[in-house]
Amino acid sequence: MLPLDLPRLRTLVTHLRGELGRTEKALSAAEEAEAVATRRRPRPDPPAWLIERSMGAALGMLECAGTGRVGG
Incomplete structure (x- = not known):
C-alpha cells in the first residue's frame, strides 16, 4: 500500500523516475550490444x-x- 501523504508520494515518484532512467540506460546498452553481436554473426x-x-x-x-x- 502506498503512503497517503503528498511529500512521501513525491519522494516515491522521484525515486521511481531515477530507477526508470537507470533501467532505460541498461536496456539501451543491452540492445546496442545485441545489435553489435548480430552484425558480427556470419550470414547463413x-x-x-x-x-x-x-x-x-x-x-x-x-x-x-x-x-x-x-x-x-
Whole structure:
C-alpha cells in the first residue's frame, strides 16, 4: 500500500523516475550490444536447392530451382 501523504508520494515518484532512467540506460546498452553481436554473426549459407512450383503444378509437377529437374 502506498503512503497517503503528498511529500512521501513525491519522494516515491522521484525515486521511481531515477530507477526508470537507470533501467532505460541498461536496456539501451543491452540492445546496442545485441545489435553489435548480430552484425558480427556470419550470414547463413543459402540453401543448395529450392523447390518451386512449375507451370505443371496443377498436375503435381515440381521443379528443383537451379537444376531444372522436374518430378511429380
